[in-house]
Each structure stands twice: as structure tokens, then as C-alpha cells.
Amino acid sequence: MAPDQAAAHPAPVALSEAANASTSPMTDASVPEPDLAPVVFDVKDLSVYYGAFRAIRDASLEIRQHEIAAFIGPSGCGKSTMLRCFDRMNDLIEGARVEGQVLYHGVDLYDAAIDPVEVRKRIGMVFQKPNPFPKSIYDNVAFGPKLAGLKGSMDDRVEAALRRAALWDEVKDRLKKSAMGLSGGQQQRLCIARAIAVEPEVVLMDEPCSALDPIATARIEDLMQELKADYTIVIVTHNMQQAARVSDRTAFFTTEVNETSDTRTGVLVEYDVTDKMFSNPSDERTENYVTGRFG
Numbered sequence: 001m002a003p004d005q006a007a008a009h010p011a012p013v014a015l016s017e018a019a020n021a022s023t024s025p026m027t028d029a030s031v032p033e034p035d036l037a038p039v040v041f042d043v044k045d046l047s048v049y050y051g052a053f054r055a056i057r058d059a060s061l062e063i064r065q066h067e068i069a070a071f072i073g074p075s076g077c078g079k080s081t082m083l084r085c086f087d088r089m090n091d092l093i094e095g096a097r098v099e100g101q102v103l104y105h106g107v108d109l110y111d112a113a114i115d116p117v118e119v120r121k122r123i124g125m126v127f128q129k130p131n132p133f134p135k136s137i138y139d140n141v142a143f144g145p146k147l148a149g150l151k152g153s154m155d156d157r158v159e160a161a162l163r164r165a166a167l168w169d170e171v172k173d174r175l176k177k178s179a180m181g182l183s184g185g186q187q188q189r190l191c192i193a194r195a196i197a198v199e200p201e202v203v204l205m206d207e208p209c210s211a212l213d214p215i216a217t218a219r220i221e222d223l224m225q226e227l228k229a230d231y232t233i234v235i236v237t238h239n240m241q242q243a244a245r246v247s248d249r250t251a252f253f254t255t256e257v258n259e260t261s262d263t264r265t266g267v268l269v270e271y272d273v274t275d276k277m278f279s280n281p282s283d284e285r286t287e288n289y290v291t292g293r294f295g
């Protein structure tokens with residue numbers, strides 16, 4: 001993009017205005033379908049490369065507001081790679097390159113004018129392994145808002161984030177204690193509190209329960225149901241039952257052999273309402289996977 005164009009679309013304004021403007025189901029002039037929430041991410045023909053290797057080929061899907069979208073599929077089919085495109089985390093991987101578009105409320109996240117730091121303020125990420133900072137519980141939550149220069153009482157902000165992450169009652173008497181003393185499940189809820197403390201619109205979760213026991217997993221799943229009233233959530237999970245339990249829509253990815261080499265590239269097979277994906281999918285490959293006929 002030419003510098004004059006970049007100046008005409010300063011990233012923070014473009015992103016926040018686009019998100020705020022998109023409160024009606026459609027951002028263009030067409031008549032909205034009444035039962036559909038606004039589109040937050042519109043992914044068009046997305047391919048992601050690591051060097052010469054194409055990890056995902058031509059994936060297209062829409063993520064809608066206040067829904068939970070789950071990505072499922074065998075290991076290596078590109079679920080995490082796709083998730084990282086939503087907050088431009090792939091930028092941090094040397095040799096990673098994206099083709100196609102990821103529109104966030106109609107704004108191309110990969111436009112040269114977009115500041116990835118601004119993107120990550122609006123779109124939070126929770127990782128597979130709980131990764132609190134070796135700081136106090138309070139400081140873990142306050143870190144992001146401080147960095148972002150958010151105004152208002154920090155105590156109130158920390159409390160609100162911990163309450164929303166269903167952790168407040170367990171930690172309110174030990175806020176100044178190290179986060180490393182919390183259980184795995186508590187640490188993961190702290191990471192969710194840390195992600196939402198900067199008031200993002202979207203929370204991305206990359207296998208957030210895979211390091212947790214069943215009880216801690218159930219708490220995170222309940223929490224996701226509560227959070228979707230305020231956030232849009234995209235979750236990668238290797239656990240099909242989890243996708244069926246928590247998500248509104250499910251994307252099934254698999255891999256296909258490349259003709260030109262013996263590598264395998266991830267493809268999006270099907271993306272639909274979760275109930276349909278698990279009861280009556282359109283593609284035989286989805287059916288085989290969700291019924292366990294595919295390893």
C-alpha cells in the first residue's frame with residue numbers, strides 16, 4: 001500500500017471504527033438474514049505458508065459475533081495456524097506468509113496500514129498450556145491494561161476481569177500472591193482474565209483444556225458459555241465432544257497429499273452449525289471423522 005493510503009487509514013481508528021459500526025447484521029447495503037449475527041471475521045481463500053510449505057489451502061469461512069466457533073480435525077491439519085491468522089500471531093514466525101484475506105468487520109487484517117499490536121488488543125489469545133507471568137495474580141491481570149494505557153481504577157478492572165473469568169471468589173484474598181501457586185485450572189482462568197482485561201472483542205483459545213483435568217475442563221467450558229454473551233470465541237480443540245458441547249459452529253479440517261511433494265496440506269472440509277456437523281454433515285469425510293471411522 002502507498003504511504004498516502006496508509007496515512008488515510010490509521011490502523012487503530014480503522015479497526016475500532018469498523019468493529020463499532022458493525023452492530024447490525026450486515027455491513028453492506030444488502031438485506032440481513034434476521035437470525036444471523038454480524039460477521040466478525042470473514043476469511044476468504046486463505047492459504048498459509050511456512051517457507052515453501054503450504055500448511056493451509058484456500059480456506060473460507062465466516063465467524064459470527066457472540067458465537068463460539070470450534071476448529072476440529074486431525075493433528076497437523078492447520079487448526080492452530082488458522083487461529084493464529086486472526087490475531088496475526090503468524091507474523092511472529094519466521095518464514096510464515098499468508099495469501100487471501102482475513103477481514104475483521106470488513107477491514108483486511110493483513111493490510112499494510114494495520115498495526116498488529118492494535119489487532120492483539122481487540123483479539124485476545126489463550127494458549128494450550130496455562131502461561132501466567134511469574135508475578136502476582138493482580139499483576140498478571142493488570143499487565144495488559146497498564147501496557148495499553150487504559151484509564152479508570154485498576155482495582156476495579158482487575159476485579160471485573162477476575163469475576164468474569166469465574167476466579168474472583170477463589171483468589172480475592174490472595175491477589176498479591178504469586179500466580180504460580182494456583183492450580184492448572186485456576187491458572188488457565190487467570191489467563192482468560194488476563195486476556196479479557198484489555199476489553200477485546202474476540203477471544204481465541206488454542207486447546208485451552210488439553211492440559212487440564214476433567215473438572216477444570218468443565219469449569220472452562222461453562223465459563224466459555226458465559227463469556228460468549230460478551231465476546232466472540234474461536235476455539236481449537238482436539239476433543240470432538242468438547243466441540244459438540246460448547247460450540248455453535250464447527251469447522252472440520254483435514255489434510256490432503258500434495259501432488260508435487262510428499263507433504264500434506266490442510267484443507268477446510270466443512271463448516272456449519274455444530275448440531276448439523278455432528279448429526280448430519282454434508283461431506284463424507286466429516287461424517288467419517290465425527291463417527292470415529294477416521295483415525
Ligand code: ADP
Pocket residue numbers: 050055073074075076077078079080081082093236266
Ligand atoms: P494443528 O493445529 O491442526 O495440529 P498446525 O497449524 O499446528 O496444525 O500445523 C499445520 C502444519 O503446519 C503442520 O504440518 C505443521 O508441522 C506445520 N507448522 C506449524 N507451525 C509451523 C512452524 N512454526 N514452522 C513450520 N511449520 C509449521
